[in-house]
Amino acid sequence: MTIGVPKEIKNNENRVALTPAGVEVLIVAGHKVSVQKTAGEGSGFTDASYAKAGANLVETAAEAWTAEMVMKVKEPIESEFQYFRDDLVLFTYLHLAAEPKLTDALLKSKVTAIAYETIQLPNGQLPLLTPMSEVAGRMAVQVGACFLEKPNGGKGVLLSGVPGVRRAKVAIIGGGVAGTNAAKIAVGLGAEVTIIDNNLNRLRELDDIFGYQVSTLASNATTIADTVKNSDLAIGAVLIPGAKSPKLVTEAMVAAMEPGSVIVDIAIDQGGMFETSDHATTHDNPVYVKHGVLHYSVGNMPGAVAHTSTFALTNATLQYALQIANKGYTKAFADNPALLKGLNTYKGAVAYKAVADAYKYEYVEAAF
């Protein structure tokens, strides 16, 4: 199969879909990989390292997009829609429930679009979302701590406090992969951490992992309102796979926070879970203020730590890319139900139920 890797063009998206080592694995398996020149630069990989791995280096995005399968990191932006065609297999993050224009463009061009984030194992795990949720969860506390500093607009609170002065309160809503990784860093930095989830078994696991270093609370409007109101840093990490994020934190709850508090809405890529985080921000201009509270809602947080993130992403995507390339997507889907869960659009129809529901489009289950 021919595989194309264009350079990412979203704001400060420094990741690339494959490391040179990942390219080499695909080439050894008999495939042809075209990588757009400088695509790896932001992650610390030179063109020469891709050439050494056996890649065909191409000048333009258009050339990379002519491949049978295009591997990307972020959902295509409007200037990339021109490359869509009905025999294209697109393998990337898509977040379609929060991307109406992209959804329509993929449907119109009848692209076979496989979303990293909805590939799902029988135990419910999302193996291609996990590594970036690990990164974003860990980063959430780091950026939250930074924006709590007075020169950055925050209330001037140090997460750990100091002897004789209270520690900062960190609220984490959603105790999955991103939430747990945020908790690890927040606990490590000495904050007082509360994790809220609606899955009681998950709260039990978190209690086993963290012991008395965190408080756990069952999710409902009262626990969320009370915890958010009293927090210095509130982190949103809820996910219903493939679906638009539920707006669990209302505008009134945000207005009740102290001025200079910080919100990091990791779930912004699925539309955001704070009523006040109604748009994604960029690494160039990551925060805005509403009700005196700083909102950080960058949809591609891992793009800022691209060297780490590109390794972590390729570690997870490569085995699925190999299945598609080695067998062709029809046999790969037939053999692996987890991969089939990634199929979001196929032959001009929505093939993932939560995405169809987000737009009230017809859901057409694809069978292979």
Ligand SMILES: NC(=O)C1=CN([C@@H]2O[C@H](COP(=O)(O)OP(=O)(O)OC[C@H]3O[C@@H](n4cnc5c(N)ncnc54)[C@H](O)[C@@H]3O)[C@@H](O)[C@H]2O)C=CC1
């Ligand atoms: N902004 C960015 O750059 C990035 C964003 N993400 C996003 O982070 C979000 C979280 O992802 P993961 O942690 O991997 O998901 P996950 O599936 O591991 O965790 C989600 C958690 O939310 C909980 N949850 C669901 N409904 C809830 C409710 N009503 N109240 C409280 N908890 C509830 C679930 O029980 C689960 O524990 C996703 O939207 C993902 O796309 C991930 C990576 C990067």
Ligand SMILES: CC(=O)C(=O)O
């Ligand atoms: C999950 C995702 O969209 C990201 O890592 O940017």
